[in-house]
Amino acid sequence: MKLVVKFGGTSLATVKDIKNVVKTVDKIAKKNKTVVVCSAVDGTTDELIQISLLVEKGNKKDANRMLAKISQKHKQFADHLITNPKISKSLSSKLNSDLSELEELVNGLILLGEVTPRSYDYLISFGEKLSIDLVSFSLQELKNKSMPLSGKEAGIVTDSNFGDSRPLMDTTKIRLSKTINEHLNKNLIPVVAGFAGADQHDHTTTFGRGGSDYTATIIASCIDADEIWLMSDVEGMMTADPKLIKNAKLLKQVSYSEAIEMARFGAKQIHPRTFEPLLSKKIPMRIRSSFDVNNQGTLVTLPHSKSKDPVKCVAAIRKVGLLDLTGGILFAGPGAAAKIFSVLSKNDINAMMVSSNPSESSITIVVKKEDLHRAENVLEINLLGTTLKKIETIPNVAIIAVIGSGMRGKVGIASRVFLAAQKSNSNVMMIAQGSSELNLAFVVKDNDCKAVVTSLHNEFKLNTIK
Template structure:
């Protein structure tokens, strides 16, 4: 069971988490727990790390540490008064380490990716100790483990590390024996290299941690506890009557999460999918709700489409040139140079004439991508590179789309009737996802139009 930042955000939230765990523990379940940092703490750590390296004056290191300490002390004393003094000593020791590294960064005026990972992992280091103490306070034996102690071994890609295959055996040998006596509480979001250097796993890294641990120990199910009732047909902030999907396939969940659904990260599905372990998404604040279950089984209903989602803060790059036509090596030159510069490509579309290739990248990768393509341009492979920041990507997802005639027609007819202009279309061979690019100010409108077109707010039909 993984609990996100809002689920462990204060003493009331942690008491609720302990209640959930106590209930499932009392029914005979063996549990492993993964926790995120308290909501907002990782953001604080990002900010102070930036200020420590950039500030010409004395950065607010002491103020930040005092704020973090006070918040965790208040929560700890509320949920585990019997252990507060001992655990607070552990927390103070960790905060002293944090103070030292921030001071060193300020003095050196240098923040390396390795140092940044070390700093932003502190939120989980503190929250896991408090959750574990709260369980012990309720008579449930528990032990906190950092990512390295749990056996989560990664490569050296700081900021978004990948878990290595050898992690499975390490986690199995370390976490599984503990579960016979304790409820281990693993610090999410973090792992370590083979030499013990701390790494972080990127956005939604705690979900990834949970999936890795669950797969390694052969869990019956992996439960992701969050602050929504499950995976929904669309973002409820855009579509107030969006509906919870009671079940969804691994592939559909990956496609929805890749294109903006924030409940799960695509990487958190892969380890479970490899082992065929169901992933259940539940609401910590409404534990009685059924939630969503991600399964290998591909369930279809009459509406065909399961969900509509979108991503903003992306950019469209158009690459043109008649010299691209029929010339071997053009794609290799383009994508090789982008890969060499660590540019993440989200969508690709190519005209049948081969004279145009369109790419969608994160906004933060745009400048790097354009610079890399200038190198390709100098090599004579392409003639012109243009780009547009004012766009967003919309995705229509559903296993029922495969082999169902007319879905694309319905999508594009509905958009046309509502005067939404398409700038690029991309469809994978799996036909589970049709995605397209529109102007940024048309993105939310497109989602609403298609959610209505496929009547996704109504109850599920077989």
């Protein structure tokens, strides 16, 4: 079978974890033509983001300290992973070359004192560049032929939308299938860096946080893989975040449309566009544990029959902010909403959830917490006193979503949802339901998140789901 196997950062956190990943790949690759996709070693992308913030603040000393930390961590990992002197020397030389490139980049950014979207993507792509070196050379130590490839080297070509790029699928398919199939035909295991590709000018681009999932599905689609596996620190897709709900249960099977909804609402932190490349070819996906390979995890595929469970998952997007906008004298006229969203979009602020109330001429919008203050400012400058009468903000809210295809057309779900929220003593601040009826989402204070998710999990008896 032709297989794409992606390991997330949580599976690459320690030397022991990486050894475990490599052992698993060694076993899988004996029976299957295998392409490996890796995220960065756990925490590295956050550290690279930290460097960019320090550069912008002109804090050269701490930026260099963070750089040294990343460099030391990867060199230490390499020392502990490899015993064969020849392989150790090759890994060391490859790591040194990648780390020098990173150092040169950071020094350049420090000199300029600014980080453009293009240089930001180049900077934060380094976590994956370094992790693939560790994994690929460790596979060589177990006598496999293997090669680390950046997204660019593998052939992933994207548009130039830095930070949120999309693959140019036709060009990518031609380049990537040639490179990867050549490697597979030589019985070589390609280890591809997730999260990033390059635009047509060869500038590194990233897909946005969590983007290694997307890299894996792009590759699976381009090489016509038989299956794709996302390996993580959890058993699979669960009825709720197991870190929040202790008795969350593994979902053995979900449909593509349910998985898309779950990803959109933050379940398993899957990149929202992950499933797009799989849909036309209907490539089955398994979400599995890196640490328990006997567990088959969750199968994401076409639905076999109508689900009897109305709700399958309670997901939460935490740390978001809410804008409550009350209409002014021009609100009643046509185009008020268009003006609001045009101001937000010109300032690169994404409205994550929207609900409007015609009788009170008000619109409520959820944005990322880090965008809240800026959203308030730009709306104040552009629309206060004309289209808008009042702008209120509430930081620290959470979007809660109940998800499941069995909700479609079923009477009484909403009342059970809001009764459960009421039982947890939480105030519902905003409500929205997609026309697909696959989800029902609402907003509560972030402090109430755990209580509401627990109450909903109990209400729909998700701990007994089959």
